[in-house]
Amino acid sequence: EVQILETGGGLVKPGGSLRLSCATSGFNFNDYFMNWVRQAPGKGLEWVAQIRNKNYNYATYYAESLEGRVTISRDDSKSSVYLQVSSLRAEDTAIYYCTTGSAYWGQGTLVTVSS
Amino acid sequence: DVVMTQTPPSLSVAIGQSVSISCKSSQSLVASDKNTYLNWLLQSPGRSPKRLIYQVSKLDSGVPDRFSGSGSEKDFTLKISRVEAEDLGVYYCLQGTHLLTFGSGTKLEIK
Numbered sequence: 001e002v003q004i005l006e007t008g009g010g011l012v013k014p015g016g017s018l019r020l021s022c023a024t025s026g027f028n029f030n031d032y033f034m035n036w037v038r039q040a041p042g043k044g045l046e047w048v049a050q051i052r053n054k055n056y057n058y059a060t061y062y063a064e065s066l067e068g069r070v071t072i073s074r075d076d077s078k079s080s081v082y083l084q085v086s087s088l089r090a091e092d093t094a095i096y097y098c099t100t101g102s103a104y105w106g107q108g109t110l111v112t113v114s115s
Numbered sequence: 116d117v118v119m120t121q122t123p124p125s126l127s128v129a130i131g132q133s134v135s136i137s138c139k140s141s142q143s144l145v146a147s148d149k150n151t152y153l154n155w156l157l158q159s160p161g162r163s164p165k166r167l168i169y170q171v172s173k174l175d176s177g178v179p180d181r182f183s184g185s186g187s188e189k190d191f192t193l194k195i196s197r198v199e200a201e202d203l204g205v206y207y208c209l210q211g212t213h214l215l216t217f218g219s220g221t222k223l224e225i226k
Contacts (some may be wrong), residue, residue: 044220097164
């Protein structure tokens, strides 16, 4: 059974930083590109970042709206992926999902940016 | 960047009716490997998105055959035949050929 569990969300003050973690099991993690997708309250889905697998030299890509403030990384030995977000703003408030890109999704972790 | 234009934004249908949702891409979604990475997802209320269809028309395991996908290049359609109460939620198209881009969503309500 595929399992994806995001952790690390919470309440953060504007300007703060957060590191989100995503632990996976039940599929061959090393074969997959991994993504973070977010959803602001009452809004649609927005792709945030992608990290490719070893075959693609772990190349990373970011949404233009967040570039410079986010860093995606992965640890294949732990089947885990991470998202570091800095200089947080109110508009970064969202559920952050870890996903293979379409097939497998976690339940999400809520990030709230507020003073 | 790829833009996915999804319509309509909402639908209200009676049980047993059929509906279609359109998704148009600003670029061809045919990848260098000749596959077309166009997916359809359903986000039921309070839940994470769940993929229903991948590569335009392939149903995920356990997805009823009331769901069907069609299209090519830049123009795609999701059809739901004989809508059931469990189908309510927000449907998204998602392209995976050029990184990821989501459509804006279609909210399906049951009359």
